[in-house]
Amino acid sequence: MPPLRIRTFSHHCRERYGQTIGKIPLDLGIPCPNRNQGGCLYCHPASFTPFSLRPADSLAEQLRRGRHFLLRGRFRRYFAYFQQETPTALATDRLMPLLDSVLEDPDCVGLFLSTRPDAIAADLPAALAALVERSGKHCLIELGLQSIHTASLQLLNRNHDYADFLDAVRRIQAAGSLELGVHLILGIPGESQAAMLETVRTVTGLGIQALKLHHLQVIRGTGLHALYEQGQVPVFTLEGYLELLLELLPHIPAAVTLHRLWSTAHPDLLVAPRWQRLTGQLSQRLHRLMEGRDLWQGQQADLGGLLEERS
């Protein structure tokens, strides 16, 4: 049997739930705390807000519209995806009833909470773990890290460091019952391929369940856009990015689900790179390249683990 080239989100869902599962983005209307410090250099909320999402709507209405416009009969079941801003900036005692209400729908299989490492309140992991155990559903916390390298975090104006991330990881994992994912950006100015590989290997060595890789995109009106106009932001060609993925993927353990391998943004807001390809086309091309070179996710990472076990 040929190896699984990439553990994609849809593969993971078919394995765990016996079917593919949709995602409905939801917005609690909580501004990200990092905006008070200028926000991340690359961030423009409109670039990742789906057209169907109206933040002023109640959660019930957001879910109704999400089911209508995004699931569209393709998926019966879904994850409630709190990806806008920093949802865990809301106090735990106010957040939990909202999450509880979303999980009441039998078609909702669980929660994705996308957040910052420094926005995991002391009481949050235990409260979420209790919710997971009570509901029998899943909860994946996605921590935005972007890079383990201090210079990169400073350049991006993340206003947290790698130690904050490790602290959040430790507390989330200690709570049990929670799954952990990490967002990384590839192509941060000044980072070599070796630096990116170091980030990927370090983070996936922490026992995480999910990873999102994004190529750096320049979005209109951001601080990154200003730097790009000054010629200070190299961006990937499509071929260059595919070659990078071919280098990195074998180092990612086979058990880690890759929720994303590239960024997407509204075409009106995207300055660069403009590859003019749909994500499905990118996936097909990557798979063909992996087959042609006989590469698969985990090829190097899992080999390293086996050698350590034997030594």
Ligand code: SF4
């Ligand atoms: S932490 Fe997230 S939402 Fe907040 S400014 Fe950065 S990228 Fe934007």
